[in-house]
Amino acid sequence: MAFIEINGGNQLSGEVNIQGSKNAVLPILAATVLVNGIIKLNNCPKILDVFHMIKILEAIGCTASWDNSSLIIDATRLNTSTVPEEYVKMMRSSIILMGALLGRTHSVTITYPGGCTIGARPIDFHLSAFQNMNVLLKEEDGLIKCSTDGVKGNDIFLKFPSVGATENIILAGVLADGKTGIINAAREPEITELCKFLNAAGARITGAGTERIEIMGVDYLHPMEYTACSDRIVAGTYLAAVAGAGGEAVLTGIGDENLKAVIKVLREMGCSIVSGEDYIIIASSGRAKPIPFIRTMPYPEFPTDMQSQIMSVLMTATGTSKIVEEIFEGRYQNVKEQIKFGADIRVKGREAIINGVPSLTGCEVFASELRGGAALVIAGLMAKGKTTLYNPYFIQRGYEDICRDLNQLGADIRMVT
Numbered sequence: 001m002a003f004i005e006i007n008g009g010n011q012l013s014g015e016v017n018i019q020g021s022k023n024a025v026l027p028i029l030a031a032t033v034l035v036n037g038i039i040k041l042n043n044c045p046k047i048l049d050v051f052h053m054i055k056i057l058e059a060i061g062c063t064a065s066w067d068n069s070s071l072i073i074d075a076t077r078l079n080t081s082t083v084p085e086e087y088v089k090m091m092r093s094s095i096i097l098m099g100a101l102l103g104r105t106h107s108v109t110i111t112y113p114g115g116c117t118i119g120a121r122p123i124d125f126h127l128s129a130f131q132n133m134n135v136l137l138k139e140e141d142g143l144i145k146c147s148t149d150g151v152k153g154n155d156i157f158l159k160f161p162s163v164g165a166t167e168n169i170i171l172a173g174v175l176a177d178g179k180t181g182i183i184n185a186a187r188e189p190e191i192t193e194l195c196k197f198l199n200a201a202g203a204r205i206t207g208a209g210t211e212r213i214e215i216m217g218v219d220y221l222h223p224m225e226y227t228a229c230s231d232r233i234v235a236g237t238y239l240a241a242v243a244g245a246g247g248e249a250v251l252t253g254i255g256d257e258n259l260k261a262v263i264k265v266l267r268e269m270g271c272s273i274v275s276g277e278d279y280i281i282i283a284s285s286g287r288a289k290p291i292p293f294i295r296t297m298p299y300p301e302f303p304t305d306m307q308s309q310i311m312s313v314l315m316t317a318t319g320t321s322k323i324v325e326e327i328f329e330g331r332y333q334n335v336k337e338q339i340k341f342g343a344d345i346r347v348k349g350r351e352a353i354i355n356g357v358p359s360l361t362g363c364e365v366f367a368s369e370l371r372g373g374a375a376l377v378i379a380g381l382m383a384k385g386k387t388t389l390y391n392p393y394f395i396q397r398g399y400e401d402i403c404r405d406l407n408q409l410g411a412d413i414r415m416v417t
Contacts, residue, residue: 004389004403006380007412008362011247011286014409016238018254019400020045020069021231024193026093027167028228029053031198032073033062033100034174037223039201044071044228048397049091056087056094060101081105085143088113091397095123096164098146099171102135107147125165129156133172133180153178153217161186161298166213167194173215174203180215187211188299189232189258197226230254233305234399236262237374239282240306241406243271244313245381246286249409252279261302265291265310269317286382290319290356296327308334308375315343316382317356325350334372337365341379341387362387367394377402381411 020043029050032039044050050071054064061079065072081101088094092113101108112123127137127144134152138145153176156169166186173180185191187209195208201224204216230253239259242249243266256263256275263273263280269288274281291314296304304327314321315338325331332347339345340363344355362385367373373395380387392415395402403415 001390002392002415002417004377004392004395005414005416006362006377006387006389008245008381008383008385008387010245010410010412012242012245012249012381012406012409012411013247015250015252016405016408017252018230018235018238020228021190021193022047022049022398023188023190023231023233025050025228026053027096027171027190027194028197028226029057029071029073030096030100031171031194032057033060033075033078033097033104034171035075035201035221035223037076038072038074039223040067040070040072040225042070042225042227043230044069045231045400047400048393049093052087052091053094056083056097059084059087078104081107082109085111093164095126096167096171098126098130099168102130102146102148102151102172103175106150109143109145111143123164125158125160125162126168129165129169130172132156133169133176151176153180153215155181155183158182158184160184161211163188163191166191170194170198170205170213170215173217174198174205174221175219176215176217178217180217182213184211185213186298189229193229200224200226232258233303233371235259235280236303236306237309237378237399238405238409239263239266239273239280240309240313241378241381242282242409243269243284243288244286244316244378245411246284247410248281248283250279250281254278254280256280261300262306265294265302269313288313288317290314290317290321293322293324295324298327304328304331305371307331308372309378311335311345311352311354312338312375312378312382314354315341315345315357315379316360317354319356321354321356323352323354325352331372333368334375337368337372337376338379340365341383343379359384361385364388364390367391370394370398374399374402377406377413381406381413
């Protein structure tokens with residue numbers, strides 16, 4: 001059994017470059033299906049979720065090959081619109097292949113997605129949007145079967161600014177007949193990145209990053225080369241690690257543009273942060289000030305994907321903090337593992353009260369989802385003594401090599417296989 005071993009209690013110092021963005025690359029890989037040709041995607045992270053997406057693309061007839069950190073996808077010989085169930089169950093974001101396959105082949109057969117167990121994430125918004133775009137749906141033997149004689153543009157109102165639904169509608173609308181409007185669209189930077197990629201390939205999309213996105217259907221997309229943005233959540237995780245363990249570090253390859261809500265909270269904790277277009281410098285005493293209230297909300301507010309990591313930092317804050325999780329109720333399943341370090345955390349519904357303790361002690365913990373696993377790594381860095389973290393594959397879904405990166409910051413951490 002693989003595990004991560006951490007000898008904590010030491011301050012961090014050094015420089016680390018931030019990998020390509022998981023949440024940007026996955027929808028872009030789905031979008032390659034729309035291109036009858038070759039796409040070269042630079043700065044593509046070598047993480048488990050990318051490997052899973054490659055397996056799906058290969059299963060439907062695409063070819064994929066690596067050239068250092070660039071991934072080359074050729075969708076010319078795509079030969080089926082049925083997505084194998086075993087791969088879909090591994091990764092929730094595989095559901096965004098629905099929009100791309102509908103755009104390319106006018107049909108798709110797929111099962112309900114798997115991935116992290118952080119709460120209910122129904123795909124009702126996706127399916128309702130497709131129906132409004134001239135797509136027929138039926139469920140049979142646990143499969144979702146969609147078909148159309150041609151995707152047609154329409155105005156789609158989202159009751160909640162769902163990232164996945166926004167991506168699926170965009171992907172379905174790119175080659176549709178007419179104009180598609182998304183009202184109350186998700187505004188996350190990864191949505192903007194997907195639209196930039198598609199526009200570079202010949203799409204006509206406006207409004208990315210706002211609450212209304214418009215997609216004017218085009219006849220085809222052309223092959224090209226594109227460089228993905230860096231991962232804001234990986235950067236936020238490493239900033240939180242320094243905030244919790246103390247020290248000073250430089251993150252390169254990313255600026256503060258898409259991290260303002262996280263950096264605001266870290267500064268309120270007492271961290272000193274200086275940033276430019278492609279770097280962030282953080283210094284911390286390792287003893288955070290408490291934060292009276294944090295609420296997770298859609299971008300540009302505080303991201304749910306950083307909630308668990310910030311909670312770990314607050315476990316030794318000099319007072320009481322409160323977090324309200326508004327996105328995924330299952331995020332708090334990680335609390336039972338964080339408490340093993342000696343933390344004082346009390347959860348009631350969507351609220352978590354964190355009473356800071358003087359110190360944490362290393363222990364054995366088990367990751368059960370991606371960001372919660374990263375939070376346990378941070379707690380291990382803060383704790384005195386040795387921490388053993390099992391189920392590291394959850395972390396590998398989104399972090400190319402968290403041990404390598406943290407070792408560059410002077411951490412005593414290693415993967416044992």
